Amino acid sequence: MNICVTGGAGFIGSHLVDRLIELGHNVLVIDNLSTGMRSFVHESAQFIEMDVRDPKLVSIFEEFKPSIVFHEAAQTMVQSSMENPGYDCDVNLLGLINVLDACRKVKVEQFLMPSSAAVYGDLAVLPLTEELSGMPSSFYGLTKLTAEGYLRIYREAFGLNTVCFRYANVYGPRQGDGGEGGVISIFTRLINEGQGLTIFGDGEQTRDFIYVDDVVEANIKAMNHPELTGVYNISTNTSTSVNELVGYFTSISGKEIVTNYEAERVGDIRHSRLCNKKAKKDFGFEATVSLDCGLSDTFSYFKGK
DSSP: OEEEEETTTSHHHHHHHHHHHHTTOEEEEEEOOSSSOGGGSOTTSEEEEOOTTOTTHHHHHHHHOOSEEEEOOOOOOHHHHHHOHHHHHIIIIIHHHHHHHHHHHTTOSEEEEEOOGGGGBSOSSSSBOTTSOOBOSSHHHHHHHHHHHHHHHHHHHHOOOEEEEEEOEEEOTTOOSOSTTHHHHHHHHHHHTTOOEEEESSSOOEEOEEEHHHHHHHHHHHHTOTTOOEEEEESOOOOEEHHHHHHHHHHHHOSOOOEEEEOOOTTOOSBOOBOOHHHHHHHOOOOOOOHHHHHHHHHHHHHHO
């Protein structure tokens, strides 16, 4: 099957490409390499260096004729969205619309992309379910919530079959320092360098950390259910505080870790944990990688770098 992955040189996208190649699909990666790495792209995948906002994207789609598109390209950094909301909107909304229009013109059968736990904002009710109304506290969360609305209308108006995943905090090998799960890659790099860690706030803020292989498996399972539409949480439904995370790293690294606490950052969420019952019910997804195993693999990867 012909499958296109935008952002396929990035953290999650490159792992997804690896899995699709392993399953025997013909994969085209489109990435502008602003944050992705050409070396992450599987040697058997076709690669085109291009921004998803480029109007020539539709001609690429017309030539490749993808049956399925995974749209992983995005601006993913909460702080960057607060500092430059125009750029965040340009990439995450105008870029999305350009990809959606290309999909519509070549009659793509299935369109899948990530949303984010950031769409919920700092709601007091946990775990967060897909039916809850979001009040994003960052422009990144706002553009992701708006993107969900675009997918719904493209589905209703044009018949494009769309699935949107609200990822919890994804982490794992190849991750950069940005993105919602970036705290793990940042901590891993600093610990390996023998540096102290900076924690914004008191460290009791919690996140729902999910390993990248589990996220890839969710995408594959959903792809195999072409009848699916709508929004799905992809999570472990487990809370872990930043202070607990430091404890894990202390055990894994065998080092004494110095921590420094600074003021909370604007736009950061206090607590986040996503209910995953809908994904389990509709397409059989359940996270299987424990946090200690995932952190150990991630630490080993970055130590080798």
